[in-house]
Amino acid sequence: MEIYESIFWVIFIFLNFIASSQTLPESDVLSIKIVDDIDNNWTNNFGNQAQAKPTLEANVKAANFSGPPHFKTLFGKCFEKVTTLYKYVFCPFHNVTQHEISLQWKPYNGILGIWQEWEITDNKFTAMLMKDGDKCGSIYRSARVVFTCSNKNQLNDVSEPEVCHYLLHFETPLVCQPQTMFVYPYLSAELRDAWDEIEGELLREEITKKGYQKELSKILTRAGFLMTNETKTSLVKKAAEKLVDADKANDKFDSLEKCSAEYARLQAEMEGLRTLISLTARSNHLERQKKTEIAAGKKETNRHSTSLFHKLRKKKN
Template identity: 45%
Template sequence: MAAHCVHKIWFYVIQAILLFEQGSVSSEEVRMRLVEEPINLGNQQWNAPAQPKSLFPTVQFSNFTGPPHLRRLVGRCFSLVENDYKYELCPFQNVTQHEQSLRWNPYSGILGIYEEWDIVNNTFQSMIFRDGDTCGQKNRQVKVQLKCGTKHELEHVGEPVTCEYAMVFRTPLVCHEHSLLVYPNLSEDQQAEWNELEGRLYREEVTQQGYKKMLHTIFESAGYVLNPKQRPLPAKQDHETHPDDFTSLDTCKDEYRKLNAEIETLKSQLESRQNDPDTNNL
C-alpha cells in the first residue's frame, strides 16, 4: 500500500513538471519540493526503517569566537567527496556526512556541532565539533585544522579513531604568520591577566599544571573554550513532520491530496492562459 501511494505521488510530480515545461506558468506559481537525495526504484526494501532526510542536532552550536577575520566563513559551507561519502563543513556551525549511494537507505548524519577552539602554544590550532550522532557508546566528533591555502577548500578527511574525525581546511585567511595568534585577540584586561600569569610562572610561584589551568580560565572568559563542567545548550527541535517524510500511510495520503490539488490548479492556469489571446501572442 505504501509503495503504491509513493508511486502515485511521483506520477503527479512528473506530470506537474511536464505541464510547467509545456506551458507558460512562472516558477513562482509552481511550488514543487526538491528531491536532494538519490532514490532507487529497483530493489527497494520496504521493510527497512526509513532514513530521515532532515538532520536534527541535539545541541546548539556555540557563538562565533576567535580571530575576527574568520567571521567571513560564517554562513558558508564547503564540501568534499571522499570514499563514497560527501562531507560538508560549515565553519562555526556543524559538520555532516552523506553517503553517496543509490541504495534504499543511504546514511546521512551529523558528525559534530561547533563548540570551541583547540588552542596550542598561543595559537588557534583547530575548531572542535562535538555532540554528533551517536556511535556505539559515544558521540561522533570532529577536529578541523586550519592551514594556509590559495582558496577556501576542505582538503582532507580522516578517521584516526573510530567515530573521531580529523579534517584539514585550507583558507587564505590564515596565511599571515600572526593570523591565528590568541594573545592579540584578547581584551586588555585579559592580556594583563596573562602577563601577570607569565610572571608568576617565571618566578616559580605557580606549577605548570596550575599555569595551564589558569590560562584555560582566561580563554574561557574570552569565549574561546568551554568550561569542562559546562554543557552546550540543547537544540531547539522542530517537531512538525516534514512533508517529504512519509512516516505513515496517512501522511502519504495527505501529501497525495495536496499534490493532486496543485496539479488541478496548474491545469486551470494553463487553460486560462491558452484561452487568453493576449497571452498566446507573447
C-alpha cells in the same frame, strides 16, 4: 506490544522474500546503476506520494562565533568534499555533516560534530573542535578541523583516525600570515594583564606548570574561546535527554493500528524498489540492444565493402 512488533517483522520479512523471488529475464539481470532524481521516479510510479528527504537534527546548538575576527568571512558558508563513498560538508562555526553516496536503502546521512570551541596550543588557535554529533555506540561523533595556507578556501581531506572521531584539513588564505593566529592580541586589556601576571608567576616559580595551565584556561574561557564546564555539562545533559526522547518516539508498534500503518508504508516502499529495479533493467536492456544494432550495422558495412572489393578486383583481372 511485543506481539504487534513480532507480527510486523514477520510481515516485513515476507515482503522482502516476495520482492527477492521476482527475478528478471537473464538478459535483464545487471548491476543497478545510480539513477538521477530517484525521488521523482518513485513519485511518478506509485501514487505521486512525496518522498521525504533526510532531515538532520542536531543534539545541541552551535556555540557563538569566537576566535580570530577575520574568520568571520567563513561564517554562514559551507564547503564540500566528495569521495568515492561519501560527501562531507563543513560549515564553519556551525557543523560538519556526512552523506553516504549510495543506492542503498536509507543511506547514512548524519552530523559528525557541532561547533563548540577552539583548540589552543602555545598561544595559537590550532583547530576548530566540533563535538556532540550523532550517537555512535556509547559516544557521540566529533570532528577536529585543522588549517593550512592556500590561495582559496576549500575542504581538502577528511579522515577517521579513531572510530567516530574525524579529522578535516581545511585550506584557506586566512592562515597564511602566522601572526594572525596568535591568541594574545585578540584578548581584552584586562585579560592580557591577567595573562602577563600568570606568566610572571610561572617564571618566578610561584605556580606550577599545571597551575599555570589551569589559570590560562580560565582566561581563555572568559574570552569565549573555550567553553565553561557548566556549558559542557549542560550540552551533554540535553543530548542525553534528546536521545531518550528519540528512543520513546521510535516505539512504534504498541497498537494494531500503528503496525498496520507501518505495514502500508513498507508496502509502498517495496513497490518503489520494484519500480526502480524494473526501470533500470529496462534501460540497460535498451542500451545493450542499441549497441548490438550498431555492431551489426558495422559488420554489414564491412561485409558489403569486402564484397565490392572482390568484384572490382575480379573485373580488373
